[in-house]
Amino acid sequence: MEKSRDDFVIAIRSAFLKKETQQRFSLLALIFFSIIFLILGSFNFKSVDYLKITLKDIVYRVSFIASVPENFVKKNYSTLNNHFNLYDQNKKNILKIESLQLKDLTKKIITLENIKYKKLIDDYFIKVNETYAKVLIDKQSPFLRSVIINKGSKNNIKQGMIALDEEYLVGKVVEVNFLTSRVLLISDINSKIPVTLQPGDKQAIMSGLDFQKGVLQYTKDKELNTYDKDLLVLTSGAGGIFKSGIPIGKIKVAENILDKNDKVVHFFKDFSQLQYVKIVSYSKESGTIDMSSKLTTKMMNDKIAETNQQNENLRILIEQKKIAEDIKKKIEEENDILKNENIFLQNALLTEQKINLENENEIEEIKFFKLKKIYAVKCKKTFYNKLYKEGTKEYRNCILKKGIVKN
Amino acid sequence: MNNINNYNLLGKIYRYMPMTILFLSVLNEIDFNNLGLKYFSFNFSYILIFYYSVKKSKGLGYGLIFIAGLFNDAVVGIPIGISSLSYLILCGAAAYLRNITLRPSLMKDWIFFLISLFIVNSISFLILTLIFNYEISFLDQIINIIFTFLFFPFFSYIFSFIEGTMIGRVYVK
Numbered sequence: 228m229e230k231s232r233d234d235f236v237i238a239i240r241s242a243f244l245k246k247e248t249q250q251r252f253s254l255l256a257l258i259f260f261s262i263i264f265l266i267l268g269s270f271n272f273k274s275v276d277y278l279k280i281t282l283k284d285i286v287y288r289v290s291f292i293a294s295v296p297e298n299f300v301k302k303n304y305s306t307l308n309n310h311f312n313l314y315d316q317n318k319k320n321i322l323k324i325e326s327l328q329l330k331d332l333t334k335k336i337i338t339l340e341n342i343k344y345k346k347l348i349d350d351y352f353i354k355v356n357e358t359y360a361k362v363l364i365d366k367q368s369p370f371l372r373s374v375i376i377n378k379g380s381k382n383n384i385k386q387g388m389i390a391l392d393e394e395y396l397v398g399k400v401v402e403v404n405f406l407t408s409r410v411l412l413i414s415d416i417n418s419k420i421p422v423t424l425q426p427g428d429k430q431a432i433m434s435g436l437d438f439q440k441g442v443l444q445y446t447k448d449k450e451l452n453t454y455d456k457d458l459l460v461l462t463s464g465a466g467g468i469f470k471s472g473i474p475i476g477k478i479k480v481a482e483n484i485l486d487k488n489d490k491v492v493h494f495f496k497d498f499s500q501l502q503y504v505k506i507v508s509y510s511k512e513s514g515t516i517d518m519s520s521k522l523t524t525k526m527m528n529d530k531i532a533e534t535n536q537q538n539e540n541l542r543i544l545i546e547q548k549k550i551a552e553d554i555k556k557k558i559e560e561e562n563d564i565l566k567n568e569n570i571f572l573q574n575a576l577l578t579e580q581k582i583n584l585e586n587e588n589e590i591e592e593i594k595f596f597k598l599k600k601i602y603a604v605k606c607k608k609t610f611y612n613k614l615y616k617e618g619t620k621e622y623r624n625c626i627l628k629k630g631i632v633k634n
Numbered sequence: 635m636n637n638i639n640n641y642n643l644l645g646k647i648y649r650y651m652p653m654t655i656l657f658l659s660v661l662n663e664i665d666f667n668n669l670g671l672k673y674f675s676f677n678f679s680y681i682l683i684f685y686y687s688v689k690k691s692k693g694l695g696y697g698l699i700f701i702a703g704l705f706n707d708a709v710v711g712i713p714i715g716i717s718s719l720s721y722l723i724l725c726g727a728a729a730y731l732r733n734i735t736l737r738p739s740l741m742k743d744w745i746f747f748l749i750s751l752f753i754v755n756s757i758s759f760l761i762l763t764l765i766f767n768y769e770i771s772f773l774d775q776i777i778n779i780i781f782t783f784l785f786f787p788f789f790s791y792i793f794s795f796i797e798g799t800m801i802g803r804v805y806v807k
């Protein structure tokens with residue numbers, strides 16, 4: 228018993244304390260170093276922060292360089308894939324553009340009206356800082372779903388700024404280094420976003436679930452299954468972290484009915500395809516109702532009216548285009564019918580001509596046989612005359628001309 | 635002379651291969667730890683470190699493993715020191731196994747690897763949740779441990795195959 232304990236101690240001591248020939252530190256020393264790093268990291272010492280920032284900046288750059296071949300392959304694969312899908316995509320895009328043109332104008336009107344009303348209630352946020360950043364590293368971990376961007380405190384990036392892809396919410400800046408920053412994606416389990424569900428204006432808190440999904444954790448109204456349309460998920464602006472109305476995703480009705488416990492949010496953006504993000508911060512615009520704001524309101528009203536007019540014009544044009552297309556379609560149909568009739572008549576004419584020809588031949592034959600009975604003696608070759616042999620062309624001519632034809 | 639040069643070159647490649655693979659797996663964007671599949675992930679670094687620490691103690695230096703851990707933490711975005719600690723505990727477990735083993739067998743290594751995985755993951759899980767207040771999916775962790783455990787013999791075979799073909803050929807020459 229005593230011996231086996233000794234063996235265990237010796238083996239452990241050898242494993243953790245023994246140094247190999249080329250090793251400078253024992254395993255135990257390095258484990259202590261790691262623990263010291265962890266302890267120092269949990270406190271906010273300035274010197275340690277600087278060390279961490281420097282280390283992270285270097286590691287991010289090295290990781291970016293190490294990922295170049297892999298990114299090259301990924302990019303080429305994506306390009307090739309897009310190339311093959313180009314034709315189908317183009318057809319779809321043309322259809323989409325037509326429908327979106329009309330929606331765009333309607334959206335403009337609603338936005339302008341929205342701004343007007345928000346200004347009235349003193350809740351209008353404006354962008355104060357907007358920077359575009361490239362995604363350097365997109366290495367996801369089981370602990371943290373985040374991306375590294377190539378802008379840091381040098382570019383006025385601050386902790387808490389919002390990351391957008393187009394106008395969709397991507398995440399929040401959680402770590403700022405001198406040259407780089409880390410954006411915590413909304414798909415991370417640790418990100419808690421105050422959201423509002425539209426239509427219905429239901430308030431909730433959303434957390435990350437999956438690469439493409441989030442989940443509503445705290446919903447005031449549990450009975451969301453009564454809705455027959457997909458629910459839009461937008462930031463609510465509660466808590467003042469995010470501006471209200473930034474689109475995030477949607478809750479599909481079909482899934483909602485099936486799964487009553489978890490309200491799964493499908494994000495609008497694919498976070499695995501992020502290349503560039505927009506880092507923005509918002510601040511509230513002070514807008515009291517004075518003379519200048521009245522002027523602004525008037526200007527906005529004019530703008531709304533102008534946009535409304537444009538919208539109407541566009542609608543009329545689209546209607547006209549539709550009518551023209553209908554007429555074109557009808558003419559084409561009539562044209563097809565006429566073409567078919569023409570072909571049918573031509574066929575009938577040809578058949579008639581054929582029958583006529585056959586009849587003419589028959590009539591000629593009958594005439595020939597009738598004349599043959601009478602004039603055969605005058606045309607037929609015998610041993611005492613030099614007329615025509617029966618069956619020849621000359622014999623037939625002779626019969627038809629009622630006797631011998633002298634040259 | 636040519637053979638000696640070949641030996642040196644292949645020997646050097648083989649010597650630095652585990653470390654190169656470890657650093658590439660840590661720095662690259664492709665991470666087996668998070669492939670985007672819901673019920674599939676495994677920790678390739680753990681397999682690599684454990685295999686080379688058990689089989690060839692000089693294959694991976696502790697100092698470089700420590701640095702690789704720091705790099706991994708920086709890239710992944712978790713508190714700096716956790717991966718280093720996990721890697722080094724794994725190295726310690728492997729070194730202990732190497733010391734007590736008289737007749738090496740894959741089955742024993744495999745079982746010991748499972749125990750080590752439980753210890754290492756429990757430590758990192760506790761540190762992240764209790765000290766740093768991270769929210770971690772317990773199910774994901776279990777899946778990760780199971781697949782890391784299941785893939786160990788497969789990668790052991792691949793590593794020993796590479797060793798056999800590279801070093802074996804040099805000696806045959």
